[in-house]
Amino acid sequence: MKLSPQWIRDFVDLPVDDGQLAEDLTAVGIAVEGISGSGADMVFEMEIGTNRPDAMNHYGVAREAAAIYDLPLKTLSAHQPSTESASGVAFPISVEEPQLCPRFSARAIRGTKIQPSPEKTAHRLQLLDQRPISNAVDATNYVLWEMGKPTHVFDLDLLEGGRLIIRHAKNGEKLKTLDGVDRTLSSEDLVVADAKRPVGLAGVMGGFDTMITDKTRNVLIESAWWDPLTVRKTARRHGIHTDASHRFERGADFESTILSCDLVAELILASGGGKLVGNVVDVASERLDQAPIILRVAEVHRILGGNLKTVEIFSILKKLGFGLIPEGQAGIEFEVHIPSWRLDVEREIDLIEEIARLHGYDKFENSLPSYAGAVVELPDSRTDATLRQRALALGYNETVSLSFISHEDAERFSTASVLELENPLSAEASVMRTTMVPGMLDMLAWNLNRDIDHARLFEMGRVYEMQRGERTEPERLCLAATASAVAAGVSLGSMPDARRRNSDSQSATEEFRAFKGDAENLLGVFSYDQLSFDRETPEYFHRGRSARALMDGVPVAYFGQIAEAVRISRKLRQDVYLAEFDLAQLHARGLRKVVYTPLAKYPAVERDFSFIFPDQVEFGTMQETVQSLRISELCEFQPVEIFRGGSVEPGKYSMLLRARLQSDQGTLRDEQISAWSRRIVDTLQKLGGVQRA
Amino acid sequence: MAYAVPKLTDYSADVLDKSAADLRAALKQEVLSVQSPDQWKTFRDRWLARKNGIVTQVNDLWLKSAPKGAKKLAGQTVNDLKKDVEEAAEGLRKSWETGQTIQVAYLGAEVPAAALEAYARDKVGPVDISLPGIQRPIGAEHPVMKTSREMCAVFQRLGYSIAEGPVIETDYYNFEALNFPPNHPARDTQDTVFIAGQQSKPQRERLLLRTHTSPVQIRTMEKMRPPIRIVIPGTVHRNDPPDASHSPMFHQIEGLAVDTNITFGDLKGTLDHAMKEFFGSSVKTSFRPSFFPFTEPSAELYISCFICGGSGKRGKDPCRPCKQTGWIEILGCGMVDPNVFEFVKDHGYNPKKVSGFAFGMGADRVALLKYGVDDIQLFFSGDVRFLRQWA
Numbered sequence A: 001m002k003l004s005p006q007w008i009r010d011f012v013d014l015p016v017d018d019g020q021l022a023e024d025l026t027a028v029g030i031a032v033e034g035i036s037g038s039g040a041d042m043v044f045e046m047e048i049g050t051n052r053p054d055a056m057n058h059y060g061v062a063r064e065a066a067a068i069y070d071l072p073l074k075t076l077s078a079h080q081p082s083t084e085s086a087s088g089v090a091f092p093i094s095v096e097e098p099q100l101c102p103r104f105s106a107r108a109i110r111g112t113k114i115q116p117s118p119e120k121t122a123h124r125l126q127l128l129d130q131r132p133i134s135n136a137v138d139a140t141n142y143v144l145w146e147m148g149k150p151t152h153v154f155d156l157d158l159l160e161g162g163r164l165i166i167r168h169a170k171n172g173e174k175l176k177t178l179d180g181v182d183r184t185l186s187s188e189d190l191v192v193a194d195a196k197r198p199v200g201l202a203g204v205m206g207g208f209d210t211m212i213t214d215k216t217r218n219v220l221i222e223s224a225w226w227d228p229l230t231v232r233k234t235a236r237r238h239g240i241h242t243d244a245s246h247r248f249e250r251g252a253d254f255e256s257t258i259l260s261c262d263l264v265a266e267l268i269l270a271s272g273g274g275k276l277v278g279n280v281v282d283v284a285s286e287r288l289d290q291a292p293i294i295l296r297v298a299e300v301h302r303i304l305g306g307n308l309k310t311v312e313i314f315s316i317l318k319k320l321g322f323g324l325i326p327e328g329q330a331g332i333e334f335e336v337h338i339p340s341w342r343l344d345v346e347r348e349i350d351l352i353e354e355i356a357r358l359h360g361y362d363k364f365e366n367s368l369p370s371y372a373g374a375v376v377e378l379p380d381s382r383t384d385a386t387l388r389q390r391a392l393a394l395g396y397n398e399t400v401s402l403s404f405i406s407h408e409d410a411e412r413f414s415t416a417s418v419l420e421l422e423n424p425l426s427a428e429a430s431v432m433r434t435t436m437v438p439g440m441l442d443m444l445a446w447n448l449n450r451d452i453d454h455a456r457l458f459e460m461g462r463v464y465e466m467q468r469g470e471r472t473e474p475e476r477l478c479l480a481a482t483a484s485a486v487a488a489g490v491s492l493g494s495m496p497d498a499r500r501r502n503s504d505s506q507s508a509t510e511e512f513r514a515f516k517g518d519a520e521n522l523l524g525v526f527s528y529d530q531l532s533f534d535r536e537t538p539e540y541f542h543r544g545r546s547a548r549a550l551m552d553g554v555p556v557a558y559f560g561q562i563a564e565a566v567r568i569s570r571k572l573r574q575d576v577y578l579a580e581f582d583l584a585q586l587h588a589r590g591l592r593k594v595v596y597t598p599l600a601k602y603p604a605v606e607r608d609f610s611f612i613f614p615d616q617v618e619f620g621t622m623q624e625t626v627q628s629l630r631i632s633e634l635c636e637f638q639p640v641e642i643f644r645g646g647s648v649e650p651g652k653y654s655m656l657l658r659a660r661l662q663s664d665q666g667t668l669r670d671e672q673i674s675a676w677s678r679r680i681v682d683t684l685q686k687l688g689g690v691q692r693a
Numbered sequence B: 001m002a003y004a005v006p007k008l009t010d011y012s013a014d015v016l017d018k019s020a021a022d023l024r025a026a027l028k029q030e031v032l033s034v035q036s037p038d039q040w041k042t043f044r045d046r047w048l049a050r051k052n053g054i055v056t057q058v059n060d061l062w063l064k065s066a067p068k069g070a071k072k073l074a075g076q077t078v079n080d081l082k083k084d085v086e087e088a089a090e091g092l093r094k095s096w097e098t099g100q101t102i103q104v105a106y107l108g109a110e111v112p113a114a115a116l117e118a119y120a121r122d123k124v125g126p127v128d129i130s131l132p133g134i135q136r137p138i139g140a141e142h143p144v145m146k147t148s149r150e151m152c153a154v155f156q157r158l159g160y161s162i163a164e165g166p167v168i169e170t171d172y173y174n175f176e177a178l179n180f181p182p183n184h185p186a187r188d189t190q191d192t193v194f195i196a197g198q199q200s201k202p203q204r205e206r207l208l209l210r211t212h213t214s215p216v217q218i219r220t221m222e223k224m225r226p227p228i229r230i231v232i233p234g235t236v237h238r239n240d241p242p243d244a245s246h247s248p249m250f251h252q253i254e255g256l257a258v259d260t261n262i263t264f265g266d267l268k269g270t271l272d273h274a275m276k277e278f279f280g281s282s283v284k285t286s287f288r289p290s291f292f293p294f295t296e297p298s299a300e301l302y303i304s305c306f307i308c309g310g311s312g313k314r315g316k317d318p319c320r321p322c323k324q325t326g327w328i329e330i331l332g333c334g335m336v337d338p339n340v341f342e343f344v345k346d347h348g349y350n351p352k353k354v355s356g357f358a359f360g361m362g363a364d365r366v367a368l369l370k371y372g373v374d375d376i377q378l379f380f381s382g383d384v385r386f387l388r389q390w391a
């Protein structure tokens, strides 16, 4: 909103320059956000809170300035224009909805000439980016910007039946508004109508068919007070936002209807000539009730702190136009009467804010309150911090992706029922995410498309689901990495240009193991007895290269390579790995509690076993069978080397296994070790393994 | 006094070990004192000359004269010593040849013997220490999350507890209980994203994406009686099309303190302290009147521009982050409006007895300012080149 400091100076003789004025206004909450132009053409870009319609005009700002500098504010008045017939009734008005239109004032002018506005009026409007139209229309606009009261002018001769009626529209009734749009009205709309039809949408916009034109000779000026809620609903229903509706929605000055009529009339008469017909018409069915407020000095101190003197409190409110009883300046409470332009002041706290504002916020002394309450941590904050630290330590960068995804992605990447948006930003962002996977894939694609081959990302956050008719926001953790980044992790050190090797079985295995290791590192944060893996993963994972992790039989995570079909459809330029953790499940388990295990006193012995196995025998099976031997001294059983091809016939693979044996009773003897080794070899042979020489 | 090879009368293992240790100590000392190629030649001749070099002397005095029974042990000891001396000499020579003339001086006398021996034994020679280190990747914290956590930590140190609440809120918590009555113009400023299919519900139960973290104030007050101090980090959404300074999703940090005697001065003092903690102790604060439905009096907090130091200029150029004003708007705050307390009155928040303050800021905005990032969209891109800058 633009205002002219020169115009403000019409109403108060300011002792400061425009720059200082801007600063001082800003300090009391009438914010000048920018200044443009210079000299008489300087313009302030204002930012005025929705609660202060009274300050959205020059006179209102002048009033604030007068209060700041403690200067007199000039009275705003119209020179009494000459009246053709003081006794004649100007125009009959009947208000059928007095509650929604408690006041309607009007004036009629006859014999005026519609022409461009005088230079001064036009120039001032142009400064505010308002387009001059004609003297009559500009007069209403000028008055709106001068003192904040919206008015409207009709071509009096186009009003049929010689009267105006304020009524609800009939359902389906039509009105072409000033912007040229044909509108179908509802019975909830309040209209100004002539004998035949609506001629204006109350407080929002006038009608096209009764507007001022070059041919207009006789003008009817309307200045009403409309119910804010009604104006707001109508404006929203019809998608119109005007300077008038903006002010009426926030509450106009009830006492300004006649003055604004007179000011508009004065401008029209001065520029186009003509005569006023009769007196002002003023239908005021109901006074606006602005009850006085009791202000207690103690309450001012309780809220603001410090010790503002009663005399200061009194003087601030006085300067802003409030009436205080008693008139003395030493009471412990006052009855405060609210000026008609301050509809926003309804409660004691509103007055306290006025006092603080004018006193100057920065003048209140800073203090730090003491506190006797407890400080508590969120139940999962430590777990989440641990997970985050681990993910970072593993080289994953923390990311944040948007909460919106497309319907299609929600269906493809989750089975949860979605929360759909009423007014989404786009079709691709029409539901709340039920999964982090599409967001992660998009971020990986972004990187790959910019030749960033090594990307490791993680995100912790919420997804949004409907469960049994209730909304829930389960927490998830998602890890993702490009195959290059995973491969670089296989050879420790990860030189910056480490290239992914051919996607043979061996490197696929190594990559999977490297990524699985990261998943295990995160799962290892939690408390469980048994961690197991199976192949039950969602379709968007690669069939043979993904796994589900279960803690004590409960699924907690999926991880592995993304399915080729997904890779292609997401235009990913290389394979990517992804892991999803169900944090709700994991949080329920809690952090692993560390219990110290005494260090071994006796040396460990390692034995290697080289075998050829058929492809279908997996390491997990070997491990299980070996564990089932219940050799308590067997403390580790690991694959050391896996090899396919070469001298190993197809369908089989060579596997070097390493057993680590240790006792807490004493040093192991050779015979013991040989006996256990034999049992291990036997059981592996039963699985179909052939021991190599 | 220079080392001289002693004659042995006793060839026991103890004496041999002790004598060998003395010799090695002398070797170490002399290796360390070599400072030039000339000195190296002197060192080599003294220790390795065929005729009367120390190694030759050891051979003569300790091995040749040893009685039969002690020959084996003496032989082994002498061989080991010989190897060490040769390696030390060789190591030194290599260091001259590679031009690392300061190498020995660098090792210094305080280098433990083990390190010196390792050096003397090293056949590989020095590495090019100017080659870049091979860094294991370390992940980077997201700048907005980092900002949010750091800001929350400032308040945690002041006794605030973290609180959270749902992103998908009801009209009641997001608006009504925060003194945005239905159809109030203040709702216009919130650009709300609504959940579909809510028309059949009463207005206060209709679901929407919270437009601010303030609903958590109400939710927390419903659960905890005063006094409370909470800080609320969280995701919020607005129907703002994305551009360099807007995102439909962003992050807020909200605070609330309620007690029997909280004043506007407390609000100012707390936030002044927090801003100094976060941005540095030289930052100044200024409060300007503003309007929020759920606080009164309401204020915007400005801090002196930490980029230009409040001058509005960077050298000769205008300072852009503060638009040359020297001040940057950082958050909105105010005293909790009594109407808000009315909604939680039954939980111990009688506005006649308690008062409080609330504040809220955009973590993304603070991060943009703090790190000088010029496009908010980068925060949500997952671009590794961008994220790595916080590693």
Ligand SMILES: [Zn+2]
Binding pocket: B305, B306, B307, B308, B309, B310, B311, B312, B313, B319, B320, B321, B322, B323, B324, B325, B326, B327
């Ligand atoms: Zn600056």
